[in-house]
Amino acid sequence: MILDYMTNLENYEKLLPKMDIYQEHISKLHELPVGRYELGEGEFFSIQEGTTRPLEGAQFEFHEQYIDLQIMLEGSEQMKWQHLNQVEKLKFDKDSDVGFATGEGTLMDIQPGMFYLVYPHDAHMPGLYVAEENYFKKAVFKLKS
Structure with a gap:
């Protein structure tokens, strides 16, 4: 897992070989x-917006085929x-490439x-809040691993 600022994304070019294609978008x-x-x-990739959900009762997700690149745009x-x-x-659903834990x-x-x-x-476990819910808008890239 990598967490950083968008100003540093180009530093991860070796981990994302199609970076030039992604950068266009x-x-x-x-x-x-x-x-x-x-x-x-x-x-x-998808553009998503909504409100965060409570941590209590939330589950982890994981993927076998995709790397997620999630970019917070607003909120x-x-x-x-x-x-x-x-x-x-x-459980894990191969067709949708998502599992829960x-x-x-x-x-x-x-x-x-x-x-x-x-x-x-x-x-x-994305999209959470602990104290109070927040608005968010983000991009979620699904990239082949």
Whole structure:
């Protein structure tokens, strides 16, 4: 898992070989309405907005085929992370490439201008609040691992 500011995204170019393709879209994220956008070769991104959900009762999610690149555009969220081998897996749906798990983890504040990368070995719980709900707008890239 990587958490950083968008101003440093280019430092991760070796981890994201198609960075030039992603950058074309990243530069226009603030202009795009909510929806799904195809990148080709099975990769895509979506613009999402809403309000955060309570930490209590939330579950981790994880993926086997995709890396998530999540970019906070407006508002904020808290995100909980844990290594996949430290959580209890509940179920996994191969068709949608999403699984769910429970367990303890580290809670992080995600502010506008920040991004995080989560890999198949990362369980993550995005879109949370602890004290009070917040508005958020973010881009979620699904990139082949």
